[in-house]
Amino acid sequence: xxxxxxxxxxxxxxxxxxxxxxxxxxxxxxxxxxxxxxxxxxxxxxxxxxxxxxxxxxxxxxxxxxxxxxxxxxxxxxxxxxxxxxxxxxxxxxxxxxxxxxxxxxxxxxxxxxxxxxxxxxxxxxxxxxxxxxxxxxxxxxxxxxxxxxxxxxxxxxxxxxxxxxxxxxxxxxxxxxxxxxxxxxxxxxxxxxxxxxxxxxxxxxxxxxxxxxxxxxxxxxxxxxxxxxxxxxxxxxxxxxxxxxx
Numbered sequence: 048x049x050x051x052x053x054x055x056x057x058x059x060x061x062x063x064x065x066x067x068x069x070x071x072x073x074x075x076x077x078x079x080x081x082x083x084x085x086x087x088x089x090x091x092x093x094x095x096x097x098x099x100x101x102x103x104x105x106x107x108x109x110x111x112x113x114x115x116x117x118x119x120x121x122x123x124x125x126x127x128x129x130x131x132x133x134x135x136x137x138x139x140x141x142x143x144x145x146x147x148x149x150x151x152x153x154x155x156x157x158x159x160x161x162x163x164x165x166x167x168x169x170x171x172x173x174x175x176x177x178x179x180x181x182x183x184x185x186x187x188x189x190x191x192x193x194x195x196x197x198x199x200x201x202x203x204x205x206x207x208x209x210x211x212x213x214x215x216x217x218x219x220x221x222x223x224x225x226x227x228x229x230x231x232x233x234x235x236x237x238x239x240x241x242x243x244x245x246x247x248x249x250x251x252x253x254x255x256x257x258x259x260x261x262x263x264x265x266x267x268x269x270x271x272x273x274x275x276x277x278x279x280x281x282x283x284x285x286x287x288x289x290x291x292x293x294x
Contacts, residue, residue: 083246083254088245089222090127091131094221095133096132097137097152098134099163101154102138102160116234118235139161139163147216148220150221150224155226158176166225167225170257171225173281173286186198193284198229200268207264208233208261209264210227213225213257213259224241237262237275251280259282259286260277261279262277263275263277
């Protein structure tokens with residue numbers, strides 16, 4: 048009887064030790080994962096970040112925001128909270144500060160976001176957005192170097208495109224994430240891709256530095272922001288003009 052009790056106690060002790068070691072390993076993995084996320088987005092715990100909101104181009108009020116852009120902002124807010132950072136939300140035409148002191152998420156193309164337009168001119172001058180004929184800003188063609196990405200809502204494979212970029216102006220500075228789409232749905236899709244695929248992006252482009260990719264949102268009228276694929280890595284041509292000027 049005593050031997051049985053001793054064996055039972057030893058078994059319980061072994062189980063407790065095993066569970067404790069498993070919990071410690073799980074906690075360590077979680078901390079490493081969170082550390083990688085904070086490093087990639089430039090948001091250590093307790094830091095500040097800037098969330099720059101665009102306007103709804105089809106609305107009369109300059110303060111209106113598209114529904115899908117609101118969804119994108121909500122997902123960015125969840126990411127910021129996970130990192131333990133504090134967000135300052137501001138309109139695109141209200142920002143009067145430089146880059147590098149805090150992480151920044153800039154939502155919307157240059158037609159709907161003045162801050163995006165400034166970032167493109169100064170840091171990604173190889174990228175242009177050309178509005179379609181008729182004077183509308185919906186579905187502007189994105190051109191990077193010799194590549195064109197045109198919005199289409201007809202044919203066998205309707206597609207919308209979005210430029211997703213991380214700009215780092217100097218070593219040690221906090222990054223700017225640029226989400227510049229042809230539609231609000233494509234903005235939302237790029238935010239989902241960024242938050243879900245940041246580890247893959249870090250492996251491909253590094254945890255630091257500047258990169259630019261164009262994403263294709265497949266048939267957004269049917270699938271919304273859920274079906275996304277990488278159309279092209281355009282980092283080189285996006286920076287080409289800046290590099291030429293520096294030389």
